[in-house]
Amino acid sequence: MKKIAILTSGGDAPGMNSVIRAVVRSAVKENLQVTGIRRGYEGLISGDIEEMRADSVSDISDHGGTMLLSARCEEMRTEQGLKRAYEMAKIFSFDALVVVGGDGSFTGAKKLSELGLNVIGIPGTIDLDMPYTEYTVGFDTAVNTGMEAISKIRDTTFSHERVSIVEVMGRNCGAIAMWCAVASGADEVLVPEVRDKKPEDVIKQILTNRAKGKKHNLIVVAEGIGKSQELASKIEEITGISSRATILGHLQRGGAPSAVDRIHGSAMGNFAVEILIAGEKNRAIMVKDGKYGHMDIEQALEQTPVFDQSMYNRVRNLSLTG
Ligand code: F6P
Numbered sequence: 001m002k003k004i005a006i007l008t009s010g011g012d013a014p015g016m017n018s019v020i021r022a023v024v025r026s027a028v029k030e031n032l033q034v035t036g037i038r039r040g041y042e043g044l045i046s047g048d049i050e051e052m053r054a055d056s057v058s059d060i061s062d063h064g065g066t067m068l069l070s071a072r073c074e075e076m077r078t079e080q081g082l083k084r085a086y087e088m089a090k091i092f093s094f095d096a097l098v099v100v101g102g103d104g105s106f107t108g109a110k111k112l113s114e115l116g117l118n119v120i121g122i123p124g125t126i127d128l129d130m131p132y133t134e135y136t137v138g139f140d141t142a143v144n145t146g147m148e149a150i151s152k153i154r155d156t157t158f159s160h161e162r163v164s165i166v167e168v169m170g171r172n173c174g175a176i177a178m179w180c181a182v183a184s185g186a187d188e189v190l191v192p193e194v195r196d197k198k199p200e201d202v203i204k205q206i207l208t209n210r211a212k213g214k215k216h217n218l219i220v221v222a223e224g225i226g227k228s229q230e231l232a233s234k235i236e237e238i239t240g241i242s243s244r245a246t247i248l249g250h251l252q253r254g255g256a257p258s259a260v261d262r263i264h265g266s267a268m269g270n271f272a273v274e275i276l277i278a279g280e281k282n283r284a285i286m287v288k289d290g291k292y293g294h295m296d297i298e299q300a301l302e303q304t305p306v307f308d309q310s311m312y313n314r315v316r317n318l319s320l321t322g
Contacts, residue, residue, distance in 0.1 A: 009040030009105035013138025015261030022269025041073035129173035132300035133286035140260035146180040177222035192224030
């Protein structure tokens with residue numbers, strides 16, 4: 001093996017820069033050439049690449065986002081796009097491709113592996129929605145950003161004795177919402193995995209908490225549930241309690257990565273190069289039982305999500321109604 005390539009793909013995540021740094025530095029130490037591909041699979045298809053040296057990745061770990069840029073590449077979902085990506089990898093003679101991203105990015109990598117390219121996936125997404133691994137780079141920073149924002153919202157919610165609905169990211173996965181809700185002492189959390197809560201149930205929860213002495217309320221809603229403004233308006237209309245909605249959105253995808261994201265990102269990047277040198281093929285890097293490991297990338301994509309029911313219950317168990 002002489003030459004490896006790295007790309008970051010899909011939604012960016014704080015800590016991706018630590019992954020890039022670790023892959024580049026570890027590979028250069030092993031006398032491998034490293035190519036950085038810009039804008040994920042888009043850059044692979046168009047040949048938008050840069051040769052990376054050890055000093056190409058100096059001073060990047062402090063920064064959110066990804067120095068290699070990222071994109072959601074529609075073309076990669078087509079047979080023609082996939083073939084072009086594979087051909088480009090051959091033209092540039094990559095012996096292996098390291099893909100940092102979520103499920104969609106891993107699916108692209110798996111398809112490239114079926115054509116014959118050796119791929120290594122590193123989980124990078126704020127959502128913590130890849131069931132094969134206990135950790136995805138970016139999650140900790142996103143939760144901390146959400147929690148800090150909710151703390152600020154809490155101050156004004158308290159002063160005005162209001163209800164605040166705070167919407168956090170997570171289209172199909174409620175992990176960010178549940179962690180933010182527990183960390184912020186929210187009254188209630190609404191997540192896409194459990195869709196049985198109606199606005200009436202939330203109102204009942206708010207009123208029960210108020211009857212027990214609470215003068216303001218925080219409800220965390222995951223993006224996959226959405227309709228936060230509608231919910232706030234309904235609460236105000238039915239209860240007469242002043243209510244506001246705040247959608248945090250992409251705020252949670254940015255900012256300096258937390259220590260946890262930098263450390264996991266560095267370790268996973270380093271580990272990816274180690275297993276490549278050991279001759280591994282088509283693997284997904286993971287955290288399992290608190291340790292770094294790897295699994296066949298196809299198998300990784302087949303794992304079934306397990307909903308964290310106890311984290312979900314904890315929000316209510318710790319609210320005043322509990
Ligand atoms: O996958 C990360 C994520 O931030 C999700 O939480 C969110 O649903 C999605 O990406 C938003 O994607 P985009 O930045 O393309 O709008």
